[in-house]
Amino acid sequence: MKSALPLVLDLTGRLVVAVGGGPVSARRVRAFVDEGAAVRVISPWVCEDLRDLVLEGAVEWQARDYVDATDLDGAWLVHTAVGESGVDRQVARDAESLRVWCVDATDAATTAASVPARADVTIPDGRVTISTYAAGDPGLATSLRDGVADAATRGDLDLRRTRHRTTSGWVALVGGGPGVDGLLTARGHQLLRSADVVVVDRLAPRAIVDRLPASVRVIDVGKTPGHHAVPQWRINEILVEEASRGLGVVRLKGGDPYVLGRGGEERLACEAAGLSVEVVPGVTSAVSVPAAAGIPVTHRGVARGFTVVTGHEAIPGLPTGSDHTLVLLMGVSQLSETMTTLVAQGRSADCPVAVVERGFAPTQRTTVGTVSTIGALARERGVESPAVIVVGDVVRLGPEWSEAVAGGVS
Amino acid sequence: MSLDLSLTGRSVLLTGIAHDAGATIHALLRDGAHVTVTAPADPADLPTSVRDLAERGLIELRAEPEPTAYDVVIRAARATVPAEGSGAGEVILVGGGPSDAGLITIQGLEALQRADVVVHDRLAPLAALAHAPEGAEIIDVGKIPRGEFTPQERINAILVEQAQRGRTVVRLKGGDNFVFGRGGEEAQACRTAGIPVTVVPGITSSVAAPALAGIPVTHRDLVQGFSVVSGHVPPGDPRSTLDWGALARSGTTLVILMGVATLPAVATELIAQGLAADTPAAVVADAGMASMRTVRAPLDAIAETAAREGIGAPAVVVIGAVAALDVLA
Numbered sequence: 001m002k003s004a005l006p007l008v009l010d011l012t013g014r015l016v017v018a019v020g021g022g023p024v025s026a027r028r029v030r031a032f033v034d035e036g037a038a039v040r041v042i043s044p045w046v047c048e049d050l051r052d053l054v055l056e057g058a059v060e061w062q063a064r065d066y067v068d069a070t071d072l073d074g075a076w077l078v079h080t081a082v083g084e085s086g087v088d089r090q091v092a093r094d095a096e097s098l099r100v101w102c103v104d105a106t107d108a109a110t111t112a113a114s115v116p117a118r119a120d121v122t123i124p125d126g127r128v129t130i131s132t133y134a135a136g137d138p139g140l141a142t143s144l145r146d147g148v149a150d151a152a153t154r155g156d157l158d159l160r161r162t163r164h165r166t167t168s169g170w171v172a173l174v175g176g177g178p179g180v181d182g183l184l185t186a187r188g189h190q191l192l193r194s195a196d197v198v199v200v201d202r203l204a205p206r207a208i209v210d211r212l213p214a215s216v217r218v219i220d221v222g223k224t225p226g227h228h229a230v231p232q233w234r235i236n237e238i239l240v241e242e243a244s245r246g247l248g249v250v251r252l253k254g255g256d257p258y259v260l261g262r263g264g265e266e267r268l269a270c271e272a273a274g275l276s277v278e279v280v281p282g283v284t285s286a287v288s289v290p291a292a293a294g295i296p297v298t299h300r301g302v303a304r305g306f307t308v309v310t311g312h313e314a315i316p317g318l319p320t321g322s323d324h325t326l327v328l329l330m331g332v333s334q335l336s337e338t339m340t341t342l343v344a345q346g347r348s349a350d351c352p353v354a355v356v357e358r359g360f361a362p363t364q365r366t367t368v369g370t371v372s373t374i375g376a377l378a379r380e381r382g383v384e385s386p387a388v389i390v391v392g393d394v395v396r397l398g399p400e401w402s403e404a405v406a407g408g409v410s
Numbered sequence: 411m412s413l414d415l416s417l418t419g420r421s422v423l424l425t426g427i428a429h430d431a432g433a434t435i436h437a438l439l440r441d442g443a444h445v446t447v448t449a450p451a452d453p454a455d456l457p458t459s460v461r462d463l464a465e466r467g468l469i470e471l472r473a474e475p476e477p478t479a480y481d482v483v484i485r486a487a488r489a490t491v492p493a494e495g496s497g498a499g500e501v502i503l504v505g506g507g508p509s510d511a512g513l514i515t516i517q518g519l520e521a522l523q524r525a526d527v528v529v530h531d532r533l534a535p536l537a538a539l540a541h542a543p544e545g546a547e548i549i550d551v552g553k554i555p556r557g558e559f560t561p562q563e564r565i566n567a568i569l570v571e572q573a574q575r576g577r578t579v580v581r582l583k584g585g586d587n588f589v590f591g592r593g594g595e596e597a598q599a600c601r602t603a604g605i606p607v608t609v610v611p612g613i614t615s616s617v618a619a620p621a622l623a624g625i626p627v628t629h630r631d632l633v634q635g636f637s638v639v640s641g642h643v644p645p646g647d648p649r650s651t652l653d654w655g656a657l658a659r660s661g662t663t664l665v666i667l668m669g670v671a672t673l674p675a676v677a678t679e680l681i682a683q684g685l686a687a688d689t690p691a692a693v694v695a696d697a698g699m700a701s702m703r704t705v706r707a708p709l710d711a712i713a714e715t716a717a718r719e720g721i722g723a724p725a726v727v728v729i730g731a732v733a734a735l736d737v738l739a
Binding site: 256 | 507508511514515517562586590595609617618620621624627639640656660662
C-alpha cells in the first residue's frame with residue numbers, strides 16, 4: 001500500500017460483506033457488529049465465534065462459496081479473509097470494479113484498505129479510540145498503540161478536550177498526597193491532565209500544577225495561617241459554577257480529601273447541583289509524613305492502632321496507652337495545651353512525641369521529645385506549620401529518637 | 411496485559427499459572443469475564459492469591475476442565491528468572507493502595523517498572539503487577555486468614571536474600587506498608603542486613619475503602635477524627651490489648667481492619683462500653699475491585715447484616731455517624 005490515509009467510518013446501519021469464516025473474519029466481524037454495521041458473512045463454514053454471532057442474530061450467514069461481484073451488492077465495505085489467494089484476490093478485484101473499499105486481510109502489501117491496531121481507552125471525558133498503523137507491520141502497530149494507551153491511562157499526555165462538551169462538565173476531588181509529585185495516584189494524574197480548571201490550596205502538590213499547560217486555569221483558594229482565604233461556601237460555589245459551564249474541574253487537595261479535608265462538603269454541594277463527582281483518595285499526610293520521618297503509625301508489639309484528629313479543636317478522650325498512636329494534624333499552635341490535655345486524660349508524661357515539619361520537602365525536620373518536654377522544645381526550635389505531630393511509642397522507632405537519646409536530649 | 415476483545419459475560423479458562431496470573435485474572439474480572447483456572451495436581455503449586463480469589467467465589471477452580479467448553483482459553487507462559495545483578499541491590503516497600511490499578515502512586519508504578527523481583531501478597535493490587543518488566547520474578551507470599559501462611563521472618567529473609575543478589579526488590583502490599591502492613595519490621599530487617607531500603611507510602615485502605623463507598627472518615631459538623639485498629643483479635647481475648655472502652659467513648663469514627671470475623675464480638679463490646687446501639691455502621695468488602703460491596707446497618711445489627719449478605723474478608727468496618735452518609739449517591 002503506497003498511501004495510508006486513516007479514516008474514521010460510521011458504520012451504523014451500513015452493510016459490510018465479510019467473505020471467509022475463520023478466526024480473522026470472526027474478530028473483524030465482531031468489531032463491525034460492535035460499530036452497529038449490518039454484516040453479511042459468505043462462507044461454506046464458520047468457526048465457533050462466528051457461529052455464536054449468527055446464533056445471536058447479529059449477522060446474516062450465507063453458507064456457500066463466494067461467487068462473483070453480485071455477492072457484494074449494496075456493500076459499503078468488503079472484508080475478505082478466506083485464505084485461498086485465488087478467492088481473496090477475486091473478491092478484491094470485484095470490489096475494486098464496484099468502487100467499494102475492500103480489506104484483504106490475507107495480503108498487507110496489496111490491500112486497498114487496512115484495519116489499524118486499536119484500543120479503546122476510558123479517560124475522564126469518556127471513551128477515546130487509539131489506532132495505529134505501521135505500514136503493514138501489525139506487531140509494531142500494537143506496540144505503538146499500547147504505548148499511547150498507557151500514556152493516556154497514566155496521564156502522561158494532555159487529555160483536555162479542545163471542543164466544548166455537549167454534556168455538562170464534571171468535578172473530581174483528588175487527593176494530592178503529602179506534596180511530592182510522585183505520591184499522586186495514577187488516576188489523580190490522569191484527571192489533572194484532563195481538567196480545564198484546577199482549584200488548589202496551599203497544601204496541594206504545586207510542582208505538578210505548575211507544569212500544566214498555561215491554558216489550564218488554576219484557581220488558588222489557599223489558606224495560609226493568619227491570612228484570608230476563600231471561605232468553604234465560596235469554594236463549593238466555584239466548583240459548581242465552573243462545572244456548570246461545561247468544564248472539567250479538578251479540586252486538588254493536599255493529603256486525602258476525606259481526612260479533615262472537607263471533601264464531603266464539596267461533594268455534597270456538587271451533587272446537590274446535579275453534577276457528577278468522582279472522589280480519588282490520596283496518600284494521607286497523617287500516615288505518610290510520620291513514615292517519611294521513619295515512624296510507622298502501627299508496628300507489631302509497639303502500636304496496635306492509631307487515631308487521627310485535628311489539633312486545633314478539642315481533643316476527644318482516647319486510649320491513653322502509649323501503644324495507641326495519636327496523630328495530630330494542624331496542631332502546632334496549640335501543641336502545649338494539647339499535651340496538657342493528654343496528661344489530664346491519663347497519658348504518661350514520658351510518652352514520646354515527634355513533630356515532623358514540611359514532610360517530604362528537602363527541609364523536612366523532625367523534633368522529638370516527650371509529652372512533657374515537646375512544647376518547650378518546639379518553641380526553642382521555632383517549629384511551625386505545616387507539621388504532623390505523632391504521640392506514642394512508635395516515635396522510638398525513628399532515627400531521630402535514637403539520636404536524641406544518644407545526645408541525652410529527652 | 412492488553413485485552414483486545416471485550417470479554418464481558420464470556421467464559422475464560424486459564425491453564426497453567428504464569429507469574430502474572432494474578433494480574434491476568436484481575437484484568438479479566440474487571441472486564442466482566444467468568445474465569446476458571448485449571449487446578450494444579452499439587453494444590454501447593456497454586457499461588458495463594460489465586461486460591462484466595464477462588465475461596466471468595468470470584469473465580470472457579472477445576473481439576474480437568476474441557477477447553478472447548480470455554481469462549482477463550484489462555485495458556486500460561488513459563489515463568490522466567492531474572493539475571494543476577496551486579497553490585498548492591500535495594501528494597502523498595504511500595505504501598506499499592508486498594509485493589510484499583512488507578513490508586514497506586516506514580517512513584518509506586520515507577521518502582522514496579524524497574525523491579526527485578528516483586529514480592530507481594532494477596533491484598534496487593536494484582537492488576538499493577540502488569541507494570542513489572544516481562545522478565546521480573548514475581549513471588550507470592552500471600553497469607554490466608556487462619557490458614558497456612560508464610561511467617562514474617564521468612565518474608566524478611568526473602569527481601570534480604572534477593573537484594574543481596576544485586577536485585578531491585580519491590581515489596582508490594584495493599585494499602586500502606588505502615589498501617590498494619592508490617593513495613594516497619596521489613597525495613598528494620600533490611601537495614602540490619604545493610605540493604606538500602608526506600609518506602610513509598612500508599613493509600614491506606616482504612617481511608618480509601620470507606621471513601622470508595624462514599625463514606626468520608628471525617629466530615630465537618632459530624633466528626634473531626636478517626637481511629638484505626640485491627641480487629642483480628644476479639645475483645646476479651648487474652649491477646650487483646652486494645653482499649654475498646656476508650657475507643658467507644660472517643661467520639662471518633664472507628665475504622666476496623668481485618669475485623670469481619672470478630673465483628674459480632676466487637677459490636678457487642680462497643681455497645682457494652684457505651685456506644686449507642688443505633689450508631690450507623692458499614693462494612694465495605696473488596697474495595698476498589700469490580701466485586702466491591704457495601705452493607706450498612708445500625709451497630710447492633712451490622713454483624714448479622716454482614717453475615718446475611720455473605721460479606722467476607724477482605725473488608726473494612728466503619729462505625730460512626732459518617733457511615734450513614736452518601737444518601738445522595
